[in-house]
Amino acid sequence: MKALVYHGPGVKAWEDVPAPKILSDTDAIVRVDAVTICGSDLHILKGDVPAVTDGRILGHEAVGTVENVGAGVKTVKIGDRVLVSCITSCGTCRFCRERRYGQCLGGGGWILGHKIDGTQAEYVRVPFADTSTYPVPAGVADEQILMLADILPTGYEVGVLNGTVQPGDVVVVVGAGPVGLAAIMGARLFSPSHIVAIDLADSRLEAAKQFGADVVVNNSREDAEAVVAGLTGGLGADVTIEAVGLPATFEQAVRLARPGGHIANIGVHGQPVTLHLEELWIRDVTITTGLVDTYTTPTLLRLVMSHQLDAARFVTHHFALDEFEKAYDVFARAGDTGALKVVLTRT
Amino acid sequence: MKALVYHGPGVKAWEDVPAPKILSDTDAIVRVDAVTICGSDLHILKGDVPAVTDGRILGHEAVGTVENVGAGVKTVKIGDRVLVSCITSCGTCRFCRERRYGQCLGGGGWILGHKIDGTQAEYVRVPFADTSTYPVPAGVADEQILMLADILPTGYEVGVLNGTVQPGDVVVVVGAGPVGLAAIMGARLFSPSHIVAIDLADSRLEAAKQFGADVVVNNSREDAEAVVAGLTGGLGADVTIEAVGLPATFEQAVRLARPGGHIANIGVHGQPVTLHLEELWIRDVTITTGLVDTYTTPTLLRLVMSHQLDAARFVTHHFALDEFEKAYDVFARAGDTGALKVVLTRT
């Protein structure tokens, strides 16, 4: 079969590789019908993720059709249309039983396209299939469901739920890239009074408005603290969500939260940040971090089915499966292309 | 001044009475600018509330202007435009410090138009003014704010929050009168996947759709259990809210909840109900009851200000203050008149 293979920093190829086989009796082999590219795939390609080695097939998001299952697979059947989630769950370890699948101690967590071959291929082997795939309801488009593989649960769980967004809140989202937009869309489900999006790019701020922000601040020329103070009687935001992954944006997110406020970090950070405990010790703040667990996938499916979430809004570009080179290029140059999520479909 | 005075079952009059005076240093005297009638006022008029005696001025909802304050009032000033809430809070007792103002042990709770003279008058004395009134922001219409005096916090706190409505839930509201509609409007803030309204009157079900229900069931000719089963894979609703106050509707609300579901009672009940513990003991249900505390008033104000809640939607009829007889008549014959909330305004 064909797959998108990583060959060290900066090098990838859509090339022939052996088709995956069942290695454990809880595996399923899934034919990939639709797949997307994640910001973390770009990180991997830069060489920032040492666990990914030469020869690895990338990708951790797919919608597909079950081609084969191991003898121990109980609920997933050949022919089922399934969502392949970015997080694999053994289903039996301590953390899986606490719904903290991202921290799975039994061989799961984020492994697809990372520690084992991933979804950017014609077929993918999915371990622990019963607890790591989700049935796709009839009548929903693949590309809507595909957004539930990573970006929507990440924004919703790590941003909105960890941040405990409530009706009437003033919510600030620092960073209006795809994950920040997912946080905005997820926050809107709780009817905050205001969602303030902060970014450096006007085009992203324009997108933020489409996704539900009612106030936007360009960090390069506007004063976010003054804007938030104006909305909150000078107190600060109820919830701030960091969706960039840099010290400056994290520190801004902390600064913009009110006494008693929540700061939810989604950003993938590569270096330490300074926490001003000399000011914060007395301010009653709560700071959370987290890898997505995808425990809300069934909820998000219901929200898509009932038109509470317009998941397809993320999809800006469509490609055929064998156009991975072009798709990566468009996605990597998002500033120019306006790409949020690109979808590659089996034709 | 003029006031609407209760003179025993079935008898009321808009008549001259002495203007209220400050009796305690924490009182405020408020000039009533807008006032409404509650379903409980109708109950009182039937003689169902023995605590209300001959001579009592009715009413527990108003928006007005502060005319005078006692020496101990700190934050409320003469000339302030305020919401007079149905619940009065002493601010210092155990329950008030726990935000359970409806159970105030210090002389508050539901007292206006019940144990002391109420708001259906040209002026009203409001005890514990600092903790029992809320400043009205500039730029909002009185009649919007007036809906926060009772009906919106009742639906939101006792129905939606006690019921713990969450995004993606299937929510059932039994009874689509004004309080049931408030619960529907409040539930919508949490983006449930479906809100099912149940009633006997098609006109109320039509209103329910306007307020946010996407499925309606006429109990007189449709099978609510089948409808809810169809929406929930046979499991039952995540949350059911009882907004009628009769044994049959409460028992229906219990029956429609799924294993692990919540049943939130808002209805004012006059008789016991049968609880089928022989079926329920094993079903993991949670049943809540409650009097409104109005602790969400600041949140609801923010939601109205930011257009997340269209509070004015409740207002079907307008009258001048001296048209109380007519307003009561229209409100009492809601089946014919389509009245939800009537507003009487100082002219």
Add this chain to the structure above:
Amino acid sequence: MKALVYHGPGVKAWEDVPAPKILSDTDAIVRVDAVTICGSDLHILKGDVPAVTDGRILGHEAVGTVENVGAGVKTVKIGDRVLVSCITSCGTCRFCRERRYGQCLGGGGWILGHKIDGTQAEYVRVPFADTSTYPVPAGVADEQILMLADILPTGYEVGVLNGTVQPGDVVVVVGAGPVGLAAIMGARLFSPSHIVAIDLADSRLEAAKQFGADVVVNNSREDAEAVVAGLTGGLGADVTIEAVGLPATFEQAVRLARPGGHIANIGVHGQPVTLHLEELWIRDVTITTGLVDTYTTPTLLRLVMSHQLDAARFVTHHFALDEFEKAYDVFARAGDTGALKVVLTRT
């Protein structure tokens, strides 16, 4: 092998039956080392549980040694010492993924000694072994761990956690049988200011004191409402726990709760109860019901290991495995024998 077999109302026998075999690849066969009898086994013997039919081996609690496992069992190994829990969990259905194992939709729930053969035997087949057994740590006695099969998680989850017991609370437990005592022991973990035990038998109330109650009330001659009022400034208890299963005791539990209080039902009820909503609608109460899920088993294991829970305190009588007739007799006549839990051990 030998097993305790049900042969219709009132009839049971310790008799030869075929040894269990692996029927599904997720099964384990466990050699029973220690087993106990539950109050629900007595209910079954009276004929009150129609799902239990002639020929069924009874029992749903055991500690044992794994004799064999199916090909799909991943974490449980032959020779492992395990706790066999009263609740079987498929691990993949909606409710199992929400830790609501008692409501398992995938073939689990309470099935042992109910819908399939149980633990009162020399060997037992345990379905879904990976998610339905728990490893027994070294250095703990079988009979301590055996109390985690049903009684301790039932009291803790359905009574204490559902009732949300908090430090400083006044907690009332109605019924001081084994499950009530488990609720008392579990409540003590949260340092309530008082635990009031209510029963009709002085011997049970004496046991209640040993398990952590500091106030006892004999319902046959003392006034529980006066006692609770005296402890709570007339308000009522923060949490009441019903551990009997009769209308009168449930209604007492409701009556004893304060405004804003919680009533947690553990009792297995055979008939409806009257809920006085005409008084309760305004009192802000929360009523919960529930079947145990055993999701706290790992926590309870840690509490036993660290000597926070003295689980062995329940064990009043010891027998050999082939003394089931005698053990049932002693357990059934608890009023005379003082039996709380009887343990039968392989010798």
Add this chain to the structure above:
Amino acid sequence: MKALVYHGPGVKAWEDVPAPKILSDTDAIVRVDAVTICGSDLHILKGDVPAVTDGRILGHEAVGTVENVGAGVKTVKIGDRVLVSCITSCGTCRFCRERRYGQCLGGGGWILGHKIDGTQAEYVRVPFADTSTYPVPAGVADEQILMLADILPTGYEVGVLNGTVQPGDVVVVVGAGPVGLAAIMGARLFSPSHIVAIDLADSRLEAAKQFGADVVVNNSREDAEAVVAGLTGGLGADVTIEAVGLPATFEQAVRLARPGGHIANIGVHGQPVTLHLEELWIRDVTITTGLVDTYTTPTLLRLVMSHQLDAARFVTHHFALDEFEKAYDVFARAGDTGALKVVLTRT
């Protein structure tokens, strides 16, 4: 009257000053019967708290007798025995209504001995007396209640409750000074499986055992990470509590928490800390900070009354009121004197 007056860094005196008078109608004048010294008084004396200026009477903890009340004081009466809490609450601002009294916007918060004259005097003026004092029940010693003025609610709210300690948890407390000991005592209320105390002084670790720690680690010669790993299967602690206020100890508290764990900061920090988000972003941690609100004072009173908390255990030294110089000296040299809390009593 006599009072302990601050005269700039390093200078204090027990000297004659004018007796306090009622300045606002919600004030009370309280005769100080028992008073203590807080670690923050030592900070003030070093000149670290610029808001405290020459002439200020120090102290924010007292038990006393009400000598006089303003006309607006409703529930506090002359002759009442009261606890004067370190936090003053206006009772009407947004934060006070949310029980976040430490952040009071209406003139309260931590003001005694800070922004206004404090309790280390024969008499003290207490603003907002109805919401800033608590009645002392009969039959409890002053010195027990005095521990509820600051240290016990600080350890309990900011450490234990913010950290969400639960039964069975492994809890680490970094720093075994008085506040750390209060956190240990408060954590014990929730029956954790282990409480690990970490400090540099063996004498403090010995005290930690008396207060409920079952494992102690001397940071100067033992490896805390290895100890915690040994107790937790290598995962890390469920909850870590920082009770020192230095970068190194905060960073240790963060490092010792497991994936999904909580880090509760109590320490008063004077400089920023480094937060290793490059490791933490993926670890699902929750970090909280906070000033005490004293909202648990009524709960703590019930726990002292019912002997769940032995508050007097903190009191190591007793003095007469006019021995402030000596008391400060003993408290400041805690390393030598073993002082935890010193109590000065009117004789």
